[in-house]
Amino acid sequence: MSLLLIFIIFIISFSSISSHPLDPLSPSEFDSVRTIVQKAYSSKSKYNLTFQYVGLDEPEKGTVLKWQSRPDIVKLSRRALVHARFNKQTLELVVDLSTRSIISKQVHYGHGYPMFTLDEQVVATELPYSYKPFKDSVKRRGLDISQVVCSTFSTGWYGEEKSQRVIKIQCFYTNGTTNLYSRPLEGITVVVDLDDMKIVQYFDRIRVPLPKAEGTDFRFSVMKPPFGPRLNGVAMVSPGRPGFKIDGNTVSWANWVFHVGFDARVGSVISLASIYDIEKHKYRRVLYRGYVSELFVPYMDPTEEIYFKTFFDCGEFGFGQSAVSLEPLTDCPANAVFMDSYYAGQDGSPVNISNALCIFEQHAGNIMWRHTETALHEEIREVRADVSLVVRMVATVGNYDYILNWEFKPSGSINVGVGLTGVLSSKAVKYTHTDQIKEDVYGTLVAENTVATHHDHYLNYYLDLDVDGEANSFVRTNLVSKRVTNHNTPRKSYWTVERETAKTELEARTKVGLRPSEFAVINRNKKTKIGNDIGYRLLAGSAVSPLLVDDDYPQTRAAFTNYNVWITPYNKSEKWAGGTYVDQSRGEDNLAIWSLRNRKIENKDIVLWYTIGVHHVPCQEEFPVMPTLSGGFELRPVNFFERNPVLKVIVAKNVNMPNCTATHH
Numbered sequence: 001m002s003l004l005l006i007f008i009i010f011i012i013s014f015s016s017i018s019s020h021p022l023d024p025l026s027p028s029e030f031d032s033v034r035t036i037v038q039k040a041y042s043s044k045s046k047y048n049l050t051f052q053y054v055g056l057d058e059p060e061k062g063t064v065l066k067w068q069s070r071p072d073i074v075k076l077s078r079r080a081l082v083h084a085r086f087n088k089q090t091l092e093l094v095v096d097l098s099t100r101s102i103i104s105k106q107v108h109y110g111h112g113y114p115m116f117t118l119d120e121q122v123v124a125t126e127l128p129y130s131y132k133p134f135k136d137s138v139k140r141r142g143l144d145i146s147q148v149v150c151s152t153f154s155t156g157w158y159g160e161e162k163s164q165r166v167i168k169i170q171c172f173y174t175n176g177t178t179n180l181y182s183r184p185l186e187g188i189t190v191v192v193d194l195d196d197m198k199i200v201q202y203f204d205r206i207r208v209p210l211p212k213a214e215g216t217d218f219r220f221s222v223m224k225p226p227f228g229p230r231l232n233g234v235a236m237v238s239p240g241r242p243g244f245k246i247d248g249n250t251v252s253w254a255n256w257v258f259h260v261g262f263d264a265r266v267g268s269v270i271s272l273a274s275i276y277d278i279e280k281h282k283y284r285r286v287l288y289r290g291y292v293s294e295l296f297v298p299y300m301d302p303t304e305e306i307y308f309k310t311f312f313d314c315g316e317f318g319f320g321q322s323a324v325s326l327e328p329l330t331d332c333p334a335n336a337v338f339m340d341s342y343y344a345g346q347d348g349s350p351v352n353i354s355n356a357l358c359i360f361e362q363h364a365g366n367i368m369w370r371h372t373e374t375a376l377h378e379e380i381r382e383v384r385a386d387v388s389l390v391v392r393m394v395a396t397v398g399n400y401d402y403i404l405n406w407e408f409k410p411s412g413s414i415n416v417g418v419g420l421t422g423v424l425s426s427k428a429v430k431y432t433h434t435d436q437i438k439e440d441v442y443g444t445l446v447a448e449n450t451v452a453t454h455h456d457h458y459l460n461y462y463l464d465l466d467v468d469g470e471a472n473s474f475v476r477t478n479l480v481s482k483r484v485t486n487h488n489t490p491r492k493s494y495w496t497v498e499r500e501t502a503k504t505e506l507e508a509r510t511k512v513g514l515r516p517s518e519f520a521v522i523n524r525n526k527k528t529k530i531g532n533d534i535g536y537r538l539l540a541g542s543a544v545s546p547l548l549v550d551d552d553y554p555q556t557r558a559a560f561t562n563y564n565v566w567i568t569p570y571n572k573s574e575k576w577a578g579g580t581y582v583d584q585s586r587g588e589d590n591l592a593i594w595s596l597r598n599r600k601i602e603n604k605d606i607v608l609w610y611t612i613g614v615h616h617v618p619c620q621e622e623f624p625v626m627p628t629l630s631g632g633f634e635l636r637p638v639n640f641f642e643r644n645p646v647l648k649v650i651v652a653k654n655v656n657m658p659n660c661t662a663t664h665h
């Protein structure tokens with residue numbers, strides 16, 4: 001080997017370790033993937049090669065952890081996972097970027113299809129404009145086709161034997177409004193075959209009045225008086241410099257360090273979150289990887305136009321590729337730092353979402369801890385103001401906007417928040433007053449001629465906790481009532497705790513809220529000095545469980561909602577609770593099915609899957625645009641630290657805002 005060649009190899013291997021193994025694919029890496037795959041599938045074909053999903057095929061966890069302790073010597077390859085369509089087949093490829101080769105090729109012969117691309121949805125929604133029956137339907141309604149805008153809806157699966165890769169299209173009238181979803185051309189559904197890109201079915205079933213445009217817009221520029229309430233614009237500023245550091249995709253702030261990634265399918269990804277322990281003088285591991293693995297939104301109207309609306313927003317539409325650019329000062333406060341993100345377009349080339357993520361310190365005026373002691377001769381008052389660090393992303397999937405927050409607190413808590421806003425999905429009806437309604441309309445009359453349909457939102461979070469190491473166990477601490485049997489006390493009862501450690505996957509499945517319990521992932525191999533198990537608690541948000549019957553098709557496909565909590569052993573290929581190929585899936589590959597293997601999970605590297613959600617009965621305040629409805633949960637240390645980890649917190653005192661005191665009117 002010549003010296004030059006050795007030198008080149010050195011440079012290549014050096015450059016491959018300079019980035020973090022969990023960094024999202026870069027624009028140039030997307031370009032390489034495209035070139036490598038296109039070369040392999042260049043044969044002339046009636047059907048173009050399309051990239052439905054391209055994401056980082058991250059190294060096995062063991063490798064990443066080795067790299068973390070010895071980044072200088074551990075060699076890592078960069079690989080991409082590709083779901084492509086070619087000749088009406090789904091290809092699953094692994095591309096190695098260092099050798100520039102495809103190292104694994106599989107055709108997916110099972111049911112279900114990969115994510116839709118945005119490009120193919122755009123092309124599909126153009127088809128009705130040149131389709132005679134559609135043009136006639138619009139004309140028959142006395143409407144102008146230049147004012148019609150169409151949107152795509154996944155079709156789900158309802159027991160059909162054979163399937164085609166189709167998508168449904170419904171259209172809306174935009175004259176006089178920018179609130180697209182408020183004026184549906186009710187009754188018209190177009191079915192498009194996405195591989196042949198042509199209309200294969202057409203329905204024009206019912207005729208109801210078009211809801212009026214008046215009152216549907218939400219832009220301030222078109223609003224008429226009266227206005228209000230008037231709010232103060234309070235700037236959130238960090239005195240001095242921002243309190244956090246971003247090195248590549250690694251964020252360090254206060255006692256936390258973590259990596260922020262991005263993926264076309266799931267959006268923001270938090271990895272390798274560790275917290276510094278001032279007593280142990282080291283960072284201690286908490287969360288290996290966390291992200292929204294699926295979002296299931298079934299609508300509750302069984303009629304022809306709506307029954308199929310049972311969306312899987314991650315697996316079908318892609319939360320990441322639905323991310324929107326965040327607006328400084330409104331989406332994120334003045335002290336926010338923004339990050340651009342990239343995904344592969346249908347032709348494989350990178351698409352830039354500028355300001356897709358923002359990171360900011362949050363001074364929300366909350367109290368970290370306090371105590372006033374008046375029993376002493378001198379009053380003691382100790383208060384610490386709380387500060388946290390937030391990573392935010394917003395995904396707009398059709399009518400809905402989902403605000404995803406990861407909030408890190410110095411106390412060791414991670415608050416995971418989700419906000420729902422945007423526009424309700426509604427159908428046009430003949431009714432203008434609830435007095436006229438004598439049937440089940442499957443929703444709420446939110447405006448004249450407009451019924452917003454009942455539905456649910458179930459978000460499943462993938463939470464690979466590594467509490468002080470990989471070998472963890474899932475423990476339920478049940479609070480149980482006890483009747484006093486000895487009579488040395490006037491009390492007749494009390495409650496105490498009974499702990500159970502789940503040994504297998506089936507034992508771990510939990511419906512939250514049925515009885516008083518605490519849930520924790522613990523590390524039994526480490527204990528506090530005084531002997532308690534080191535752990536992290538899951539503080540559940542409001543509990544939801546499915547209301548569809550078990551054997552209803554959408555429920556089978558979204559069987560991960562059957563329980564709120566599942567525990568599986570870590571397996572790199574089990575990433576998405578709804579399965580890999582979710583569009584038109586048949587419930588054969590998802591978290592519920594994997595768990596049936598009933599693997600051992602005690603003192604193993606485990607993943608916690610947690611579903612939060614909302615049953616949504618729409619109301620008039622949510623029209624024409626919905627004020628944010630917030631939910632979430634907390635991951636909170638439980639006997640992880642020897643004592644309050646913010647006991648000795650140092651809070652900057654230089655916050656001196658001029659004229660910040662309240663004025664009285």
Ligand SMILES: *[C@@H]1O[C@H](CO)[C@@H](O)[C@H](O)[C@H]1NC(C)=O
Pocket residue numbers: 046047048197
């Ligand atoms: C394939 O790609 C070419 C070039 O981008 C385009 O003109 C053609 O319409 C595509 N064919 C199909 C079936 O999408």
Ligand SMILES: *[C@@H]1O[C@H](CO)[C@@H](O)[C@H](O)[C@H]1NC(C)=O
Pocket residue numbers: 143144147175176
């Ligand atoms: C659009 O709306 C305006 C105001 O309601 C109405 O006068 C006009 O006829 C409408 N145009 C079409 C093409 O529907």
Ligand SMILES: *[C@@H]1O[C@H](CO)[C@@H](O)[C@H](O)[C@H]1NC(C)=O
Pocket residue numbers: 027340352353354
């Ligand atoms: C992405 O867009 C932002 C905003 O336009 C720009 O600053 C950034 O350089 C772009 N990234 C790339 C790789 O072009």
Ligand SMILES: *[C@@H]1O[C@H](CO)[C@@H](O)[C@H](O)[C@H]1NC(C)=O
Pocket residue numbers: 571572573574594
């Ligand atoms: C990992 O998960 C995949 C998908 O469920 C499965 O096929 C494979 O057997 C699993 N591997 C192990 C070691 O369990």
Ligand SMILES: *[C@@H]1O[C@H](CO)[C@@H](O)[C@H](O)[C@H]1NC(C)=O
Pocket residue numbers: 658659
């Ligand atoms: C604070 O308010 C007072 C009274 O309204 C005004 O005179 C002063 O200039 C203000 N100071 C600043 C820094 O805005």
Ligand SMILES: [Cu+2]
Pocket residue numbers: 420455456457616
């Ligand atoms: Cu909703």
